[in-house]
Each structure stands twice: as structure tokens, then as C-alpha cells.
């Protein structure tokens with residue numbers, strides 16, 4: 408017969424073994440440091456990436472930019488006496504400031520884009536307040552990527568991110584104040600940004616869990632680089648006032664080490680010309696396939 412003391416020790420040892428067994432069998436609850444979601448494997452690059460390139464056109468007579476009355480702030484009025492609206496920037500029939508991105512799709516011989524974890528760049532993206540408007544007007548970042556917010560003006564700005572799926576964020580930044588850093592943890596296309604001091608100031612930030620996005624330049628061109636070969640849904644978003652944004656989509660196939668074209672047309676009668684159908688959207692819509700885990 409075992410002594411009372413020996414039975415007690417045996418009991419303790421058995422309990423400890425069970426505990427360690429339980430903890431070793433526990434499902435992994437590590438979180439992905441880039442997304443905050445469950446840990447997912449990174450896509451193993453095969454070195455055969457291609458690109459998606461295209462032009463964004465405006466069909467019809469482009470809405471004219473309007474001069475902004477900046478007289479409420481003498482600093483803005485003197486630095487930017489001819490500030491113009493940027494909601495429609497059309498030159499020679501080409502549309503700037505369109506956010507183009509891969510909505511989702513399947514990588515050739517692999518899984519969907521949304522089923523991989525994509526590393527967040529360590530470099531920041533700059534959003535500058537300069538001449539009492541934002542530069543750039545539209546930008547893309549990955550989730551948890553630093554946005555470096557600078558004030559290059561001789562006045563106080565109050566930058567205000569108004570997302571739907573991320574926390575509201577609102578910071579005053581006086582003349583000469585150091586840069587502010589902000590990041591968004593949840594994918595959201597796109598987050599409107601405004602200034603509480605200057606009601607005309609407006610920017611849009613597209614936040615994605617992968618790096619496959621671009622913004623159209625003044626000549627309407629864009630390129631999404633380093634795309635693994637595969638079949639994808641590509642979406643182009645433009646703020647398109649007076650609504651709250653217009654989105655168009657297209658299916659593309661990216662060949663290994665090759666380029667595919669995705670041209671989009673916005674404007675009044677684009678739908679009549681056989682362009683992809685447009686969809687009126689709220690300003691901040693969750694990225695349905697990539698935003699949830």
C-alpha cells in the first residue's frame with residue numbers, strides 16, 4: 408500500500424501531466440502579426456509574377472473642377488489662391504485618382520489570394536497636407552502599414568479618418584508639429600479622410616490585406632505589380648460625386664511573367680458602351696472576401 412504522502416505526490420504528478428498534455432493539444436491561437444487574424448501561411452513565390460496594367464478613361468464631357476473658396480483661413484488663401492476640387496481629375500479623357508485592386512481570385516496551382524497572409528511593408532506611405540489639400544488625394548496601404556501624416560502648411564489641420572470597419576481617428580496637427588503615424592487594422596475600401604478645420608479637404612485611403620493595388624495617375628494609367636499568375640477579379644473604384652463612389656469590376660488572367668490589361672471607363676454613358684456594369688456603393692464598404700476571418 409502506498410502511503411498517504413506518496414498518493415498525494417502521485418496525484419500531483421498525474422494532474423501536472425494532464426495539464427501539459429492539454430496545453431500541447433490546444434489548437435493554435437497565434438495571430439498573424441500583419442492582419443491580427445488567425446495565422447495564415449505566406450504565398451511561396453515562384454518567381455514568375457506578372458502584372459495588371461491599364462488605363463482609366465472618362466467617357467463624355469468631363470465635369471469641370473471648381474475653384475474652392477479658402478477665404479475662411481487666410482493661410483490657405485495665400486498659399487493656395489487657386490485651389491480646385493479634385494473629385495474629377497480628367498485630362499485628355501483619362502481619369503486620375505481611381506483605386507484599382509484585386510478583389511480576390513485564384514493563384515495558378517495554388518489557393519485564393521485571400522487565403523494567404525501577405526507581409527505588411529515596413530515602409531510608411533506619406534499623406535501630406537500641403538496647400539490646404541491632401542497629397543495624394545487617393546492612396547492605398549496594407550492593413551497595419553504606417554501612414555505618415557505630415558503638415559507642410561503654415562496652419563493647423565485636423566486630420567479625421569472616418570472609417571466604417573476601423574475606429575474613428577481624429578488628430579489636430581498644428582503648423583510645425585511632427586508627423587503623425589496612423590494605421591488601420593481592418594481591410595476597408597475606401598476610408599474617407601477629412602479635415603475638421605477645412606471642410607473642403609478630402610482624401611480616400613484603400614486598406615487591403617494584400618499588396619495588389621494601384622491608383623491611376625494623371626494620364627489614367629496604373630500598374631499592379633508582382634502579381635502571381637492566376638485568374639482574378641479586378642475592381643476599379645472612383646469617388647464619382649455626387650454619389651458615394653462607383654465601382655466597376657472585370658475578370659482577368661495574369662500569365663506567368665506576363666502582363667494583362669484591364670481598362671475601365673467611368674462617366675455618364677459608359678454603361679451603354681458595353682463597359683462592365685457599375686455599382687453604387689457606400690463610401691466605406693468592407694472588403695467582403697478578404698476582410699473577415
Ligand SMILES: [Cu+2]
Pocket residue numbers: 536539563564565602603604605608
Ligand atoms: Cu486642414
